[in-house]
Amino acid sequence: MGPHHEDVPVAARVRRLEERVIAAGLATDEELDAVLTRLYTSASPVNGARMVARAWTDPGYRDRLLADGNAAAAELGFGDAVSGYRLKAVANEPGRHNMIVCTLCSCYPVSLLGPSPSWYKSLAYRSRAVREPRAVLAEFGLELPEATEIAVWDASAESRYLVLPGRPAGTAGLPDDDLAALVTLAGLIGTAAV
């Protein structure tokens, strides 16, 4: 468990689960702590945003990102970060919008997006995203034209999805760092335009 959550009831449940995992010899306390430390210190939507910004300014990188997400992540120094899963980037285009969900649990590329928002793990989002995504997006404030196709990606196996948002208008000439600052976690999930 991370800091500051000791009083939450789920913390006691997580601690009991950790004790069972350790007692079964599946991992040591130190290994579990190392995983969490790595998560809290390096997993961030800043990573995914850097990849998006590069894809906006470098068409060759965009093509490579869509063809092989893991190789494209490695180009920006995130190779180790995505070594545990197959990264699949899906691109928003005029007339086509993507959003990601994990209906079975809460799978998502944590190392590139950071810890997931609580709503991403909620039963409401997980059940409604595949059933009525347009209504869900509208509740997030994203009203898409009726003609825009919506593609929902349910991360039910070993692939982890990242949405490549469309580049906002009026951003010509901005350097990658400024472009990356425009990209939000919701944009990488697909519940916001950027």
Place this chain on the structure above:
Amino acid sequence: MRFAPGSRVRARVLDPDHHTRLPGYVRGQLGEIVEAEGVCPLPDDCARGIVPPRVETVYAVRFPAAALWGTGTHTVTVDLWESYLEEAG
């Protein structure tokens, strides 16, 4: 790899007693293979402690919302192990 991109498949109607990662909402539904994603151990076997587990190709399979829910214009793409799928006639 049994299914080529573009081929029509049906998600099997299974309701096993053990763990599976075949979502209930696609069981029995017709979809289209988007791509093969590589091979992975079958979670149904891993969860039961079967050693070695079956290792199968995982496919991205696209389902139209109208087929899943009777309404809607969107698509839902689900990642499914090969044994969750059968050829659609």
